[in-house]
Amino acid sequence: MLNNFGAIGILLIFAIALPVILVTVPKLLAPRKYSKEKGTVYECGMETRGETWVQFKTNYFLYALVFVAFDVETVFLYPWAVQFRKLGTFAFIEMFIFIAILLVGFWYAWKEGALEWK
Amino acid sequence: MNAQYALLAPEITLAVVGLVIFSVGLLIPKGSRQGMVPLTVLGILVTMAVAGAQFFSNVNGSFLDGMYLADNYASFFKLLFLAAALLVVLSSTEYVQKLPAHRGEFYGLILFAALGMMVMAGSGDLITLYVGLELMTISFYVLVAYLSEDGKSGEAGLKYLILGAVSSAVLLYGVSFLYGLTGSTVITEIAAKLGSGMSPATILALLLVLAGFSFKISLIPFHMWAPDIYEGAPVPITAYLAVASKAAGFAALVRVMLVGLKAQALDGNVAVALAVLIGLTMIAGNLMAIPQKNFKRMMAYSSISQAGYIAVGLLAGTPDGVKGVLFYSMIYVFANMGAFTVATVVSTAQGSDEIKDFAGLARRSPLAAVVMTVSLLSMAGIPPLAGFVGKFYLFKALLDQGWVPLVFIAFVMSMVSVYYYLLVTRTMYMEEGADLPKIGVSGATKFTLLVTMLVTLFLGIYPSPLAKMATIAAASLFR
Amino acid sequence: MNFSLTVGLPHYLLVGAMLFCFGLYGVFSKKNAIAVLMSLELMLNAVNINLIAFNRFLWNNPVEGTKHLLLNGHVSAIFVIVVAAAEVAVGLALVISIYRSRLSANVDELDWLKW
C-alpha cells in the first residue's frame, strides 16, 4: 500500500515540479526586451478593432444544445442493443416508445425554429 | 410482466397528457394558442381519477424488484401533487395571458414537473428517485425563468439551476457511497444491508443525502436559494415551488430516511443534528420573514419555517409523525395556494407584488381578502382552521417521542409567525388603497379561491376524512 | 526499488473526491457562468467515477444463475450522464437568455435578488 502511494507521490512531485521548472528556467535564462511591437495582439495580419472577444451567433449554441441532448439520450440504446436478444419483444416496443418520445422532442425543436439559421 | 404496468397508470397517463399538450401547442398556430387550460385541467383530472382509484382500492404493489412502488403513501402524494398542479393551472389563467408566447409549454412543463414529483414519491430506488427529482427540477428551472422580459426571472432561473445542480451533485455523491456500502440502490435493500451499523462512511453518505434533500425542502442553512428564487419566479410558479416541490422533497426524504436509513437517521447524534436544523429553520425562518416588504419573499421565509414544522414529523419517525407530514403537506397545499392565488390576482392587477400593493384589498376584492386571511391564519395555526389541526398532529407526534424543547420552540415560533401574517391582513383590511379600482376575478380564479378557502375551513372543522387517508398512507410506508 | 503500481478502489475514490472538490472550487470561484456549469459537470462526473469504481471493485458479482455481472453502478452512471446533459442544456439556454438581456454572463453580477 505504501509503495503504491509512494509511486503516486513521486508522480505528483514530478507533475508539480516539471511545469514549475519549465516556467522558471526560461524566465531566468531568457533575455527580456520589451517593445511596442511585441505588445500587440498578433504578430501578423490586421490589427483588431473593438472587443477582442468575438461573439458567436447563438444559433451555434442552439445547435450544440440540441445535439448534446439527443446525443446523450442515445446512450440508452447501447445496453439495450447488447441485450436485445434476451430482452424480447416487449423491450423492443419499449424502445420504440422511448424513441417516439425523443421524436416528439425533436419535432418540437424543429417547429420552434431551433434548426433554422437566421 | 404486463400486468405490472397497471401500477404505473397515473404516471403513464400524465406523461401522455404532457406530450399531447406539447404537441397540441405546436399544432395550433402561434399567437392563438387558446384552449390549453381546459385540456390541461381535463388531463389532470383524469390522472387524479386514476391515482385516486389506486389509493381507494388500496393498491400496494412494487415494480422491478422494488425499484418502483405504487403504495398508498405514493398515491397520497400523487393526489397532492395533482391537486397542486390543478390549482396552479386554474389560478394562473389570467396571469398566463400576459406571457409573451409559449403558453402551451407553460402547461406542459407544469405537468412534467408533476410527473417528476410523482416519480419521486413512488420510487423505491435512489437512481429512479434522482431521475424523478431532475425531471421535476429541470422543468422548474425553465418555469422559474419563464418571464424572459424580466431580468429577475432569468436570474432566478440560473441561480436555481446552479444551486440545484450543486445540491443534486451532493445528493448523488451520497448515493454513490450508499451504493458502495451496500451494493444496491434499492431503498429496502440498503436498509437490509446496512442493518444498524454506523460507520463514518455511513454517516457521510447519510448527511450528503440529507443535505441534498434539505436543499429541496429548504431547511436552514440549506435554504439560501429559496427567497431569491421565490421572488424572481412568476407568482403561480412560486406557489407551485413552495407547495408541490417541497412536498415532493418530503415524500422522497421521508421514504429514504424512514425506510432506508431509519436505524442511522433517528439515532443519537444524527437525530440531534436534525433536531438542531429543524429548530434553526423554525426560528430563523420566522424571524427573517418579519422585515420583508415583498409578499413573495415573505412567503418564501414563511414556507421555510413551514418546512421546519413539517420536518418535525420526520424527526418523530413514527406512523403518527408521517401521518402529520402527510396531513400537513396536504392542507398546506390549499392554504398556500389560496394565499398565492390572491397574490396572483393582485400581481396581475398591479404588476408588482409588494405587500403594500395589498392595501385596501378588502374593498377592492372582498373575496380575495377573506381567502388570504383564512389561508394565512391557517398557516399560523389559528383554530379552527386546518393548519391548527395539522400542527396539532405534528407536535403531538413529536411530543410523543419526548422532544419537549423542540415542541416548545415550535410553539413560540408559531406565535411569532402570527405577527407577520397579521401585517398582511392589516394592510388588506385596515389601510385604504387610495382610490384604486375594484379587482375583478375570472371564473377559474374565483373557483380556486373558493375551493382553497372551503377546504381549509372544512378540514379545520372536520378533519377526519383526510386524517383517515393520511393514516392509511402512513401505515403503508411502514409495512 | 520496486514500485508495483496496483491501483485499487481507494485511488479511484480519491480521484473522485478530488474531481468533486475541483468542481466545487470552480462553482465557488469562477465568474463566468459557463465555467460554473463546467465545474458542475466535474462534480457529477466524480459521482460517476465513484459509482463505476464501486461496481468494479466491490459489487462485481454475477447475477444469480448466469455468468453476467451485476452492472448497477454502470447503469446508474449512464442515467447520471444523461440527466446531467439535460441539466446543462437548460443551463446553457438560460445563460444565453441572460446574456441577451444583460450583456454579461458573470454569476457575481446576478444580485438583483437579495435580502
Next chain:
Amino acid sequence: MIRMEASFQWAWLIPALPLLSFLIIGFITKKWPKLSSTISIAAILTSFVLAVWVDFGVFASGVGAELVEKPYQHVVNWLTFSGVPWGLSAAPLNIEFGTLIDPLSAMMLFVVTLVASLVQIYSVGYMHGDKGYSRYFAYQSLFAMSMLGLVLSTNLLQLFIFWELVGLCSYLLIGFWFFKPSAREAAKKAFMTTRVGDFGLLLGILFLLNKFGTLNFVQLFHMMTPEVKAMVAVGGVSYLTLTAFLVFIGPIGKSGQFPLHVWLPDAMEGPTPVSALIHAATMVVAGVYLIARIYFLFQGASPAALEFVASLGGFTAIFAASIAIAQNDIKRILAYSTLSQLGYMVMALGVGSLTAGMFHLMTHAFFKALMFLGAGSVIHALHEKQDIWEMGGLWKKMRITGTTFAIGVLAIAGVPPLAGFFSKDEILSAALHNGHPVLFGIGLFTAMLTAFYMTRLFVIAFMGPEKAENHPHESPWVMTLPLVILAFFSIVGGWAGIPEHGFAYFVRPWGSEFEPEAMNWLVAGPSIIVGLAGIILSYIVYYGKASDPVEAAFPRVYKVLKNKYYVDEFYLWIIKHIVDGIGKVLYWFDIYIVDGIVDGLAWIARSLGSLFRRAQTGQLQVYAIIFFVALIVLFLAVTYGEGQLHALNPLALGGGK
C-alpha cells in the same frame, strides 16, 4: 342517573343560532343594514330564551346539585387518533365536540346571552348610520357564537378553539374603525399580547394530553388520583403544578393579568358597546372561567400554584385600581377598573373560593356592562368626547343614564344591598377564612380605591359644572332600555347568593361538599365602611369643582362635609400628592416599562430578522459556499461530537428515545 332535562340536548343551538346569523349577514343581507341587525338580535334573543330554558332545567328543577357531581355532556367525535391508548387513559385518544352543562356553564350562558342581547339592542342606537353597520352585527354574532361555544366546551381543545375565535373577534372589533391608526395598532397589540398567553395555554394542553391521554374535563377530573398528584416533572416540581402554571398563562393574557394586561386599555379604541360586551363582561372573563373549569387541576397541584394565582390577582387588582385614579378618559378609567376587578376574581379563585370568583364574575358583568353602556351613552351625547373634565352637568340632562350609572357606581363600590356588595364580601371573607390576611387587606384597600375612582368619575362627569359648549341629550330608548335592565340586575344580581340553596350551593367545584355560610359581618362591616369611605372621600375631593346642582342633589352630605373642611384640605393634599402621584407613577411604569418590554420583544424579533437577512447577499456562490460549509460542520459535529453534542444541546433534554 340524571334525569335528562329536555332542554339540555338542545343547548348546542345556543351558539349555533348566532353562527347562523353571522353566515346570513355575511353572505346575504350585508347590503341591508336594518335587516342584518334584526337577524342578529333575533338570533341572540332566541339564544337567550334557550339559555333561560336550560337554566331553568339546571337551577329550578332540582337536578342542579346532581349536575355538580355528574355534569351533562352531549358529544360528537371530532379528531380520532387510532392506535394505542395514550398516557393514563385506558382508551385511544378521541377529541370530541360537544356541550357540557353544569351550574357553572349554565350561569355563564345566562350572563353571556343576556349581556350580548342587551349590547346588541343598544348598538342599534349607538352604531346608527355607521358605514360598517352590517359588518358590525356580523362580528357581534360571530363573537356571541364563539363565546357561547367556549362556555359549553366539553374539553380543553374545543375550549381553546373558541378561545382563539373570541380573540379573533376581539381583534376585528377593536380594529372596527380601522381608519383610525390607533385602532389598528390597538387591535394588533391585543391579538399579539393575548397570543403570548395562548401559547402557554396550548403548551399546557399538550402537557395534559401527553400524560392523561384525554382532554375531557370530566375524565380529567376523575383521573386526579393521589398517585397522579404525586407525579414529579422536573426538579421536584409536580407535573400538575407545572401544567397548572402553563395553563394559567392563558388567563394571564386573556383576562389581562399583570404583565400581559397592556392590551386592554388600548382595546378601548373599539366601539363602546364592544368594550362593554367583550372587554368588560364576557371575553375577558374567559380566563377566569377557564380557571374555574379546570379548578381540580389547581387543587391537585401544589399549593404554590394557587398561591401564585392569588398573589398575581391581588397585585393586578391594586395595581390597576391605583392607575385608574389618575386617568381622565372615561373609557380608560373603566378599562383599568375592569382589570382591577378581574384581578379580584382571579384572587378569589386563588384563595380557594371558586364560588366567590364566579359570583363576582356574574355581578361584575352586570354592573360593568351597565357602566360601559352608560359611558357610551354619554360619549354619544357629547359627540365622541371622552375626557371627563370636558363633561359635567350631565346629571340633569341625562336622567336615565345618570341614574343607572349611579347604580353601577354604587354596585361596584360595594354598597349594600347592591350586587357588588355580596360578591365582594364573599371574596374578602374567603381570603380571610382561608388564611390570606395580606390579600384580605389588599382586597379591602382595593375596594376603597374602587369606590374612590368610580365616585370621582361620576362626580366630575355627571355632577361637575355644566359646559356651555356641550348640548347633551338623553339617548333614544333602544340605548336606555338596556341600561335600565342592567341596572335592575346590578341591584338584584347579588341576591342570588342569599338563600340557603343559592349561588354557592350550585356553583362550586366538582366533587366538593356544600358548606352553607352565614353572612360574615366581621368582613361585611369593614367592607361597607371602606366602600362608603371611598365614596365620601372622593366626593369631598372632587366636589370642590362642583357648583349648586350638587348641593341641591345631596344637601345633607354636603353640609356635613363642609363643616369639616380642614379634613378635606388634608385629604386633598394626600390625594393630590400621594395617591394621585402613585397612580401616575404606576401609569408611567405601565406605559413605558411593561409596555416597553412587550414592544421590545417585538423589536428584538424584528432586528434579529433583519440581521439574519444580511446573510442573503444575492451572490449565488456565497450561497453555495454556505451550503457546503454547513454540510461540513454538520458532518464534523455528528462524527466528532459523540457525547458532547448531547451535552451541549438542550434539545436532547427529554429527547430522542
